Amino acid sequence: MIKAPRHLGWGAVNAVMDLLVPRQCAVCGVFVQNAGLCTTCWPNAHFIAAPLCERCGLPFDYDVGADAWCGARVAQSPPFGRARAAMTYDDVSRALILSFKHGDRLGLAPIMASWMRHAGSDLIGDAHGLVPVPLHPRRLRRRRYNQAAVLANTLGATCAIEVQSNALRRTRHTASQNGLGRKGRDRNVRGVIAPTSAVGPQLEGRRLLLIDDVLTTGATVSACTRALLRAGAAQVDVLTLARVI
Ligand SMILES: [Zn+2]
Ligand SMILES: [Zn+2]
DSSP states (O other), X not given: OBOOOTTHHHHHHHHHHHHHSOEEOTTTOOEESSSSOOTTTGGGOOBOOSSBOTTTOOBOSSOOOTTOOOHHHHHSOOSSSOEEEEEXXXXXXXXXXXXXXXXXXXXXXXXXXXXXXXXXXXXHHHOSEEEEOOOOHHHHHHHSSOHXXXXXXXXXXXXXXXXXXXXXXXXXXXXXXXXXXXXXXXXXXXXOEEEOTTTGXXXXXXXXXXXXXXXXXXXXXXXXXXXXXHTTOSEEEEEEEEEOO
């Protein structure tokens, strides 16, 4: 069952408008033929490729063999299984994400989802369903759409994989994670993400893939993972558009 994100009506109108009005490079604003980046900004985008940490997806400078873990993951194992991201979080991916999230550029979703599909093909192949990181209803009202749900729905449609849009919910509104360090982020999201009672039973024994726009310290996806595991999920992996290196 593929569920549309809330306010899809508005989102669909926006996506159509994105096709009709001239498109601009998400970074520098020059007009472009296709959604996304102009030919000047394109070479500045950093896509993550192997070799990388089998666990958290951190790229390695040189190949240390298959199934290698980075030092951070050996020292402290996250609750999720594997994490992968399409791009390094830098000026280009930040500009892309900001225009997608706050600039109503929903037309970027297909190209972003295609990059994520490429980076996360193994994880997608193993997953029974996609779960977007939830927004609190108050933030959803202000932003009008959940960028993670739009990415999950776009990926779900192209990969023919079920999307559990309402699997998780935020039990209270929290301050933005921006500007917080690892410990602050952990504290900020602790105990605020829970499985939705209606969907919870459908998660039992499932291998799920969490979807978000950016992985920073992993605090939010870890909180989501714990909630899904509590609901009986067998395995949780994480796929984001970008990640902080
Ligand atoms: Zn540009
Ligand atoms: Zn790692």
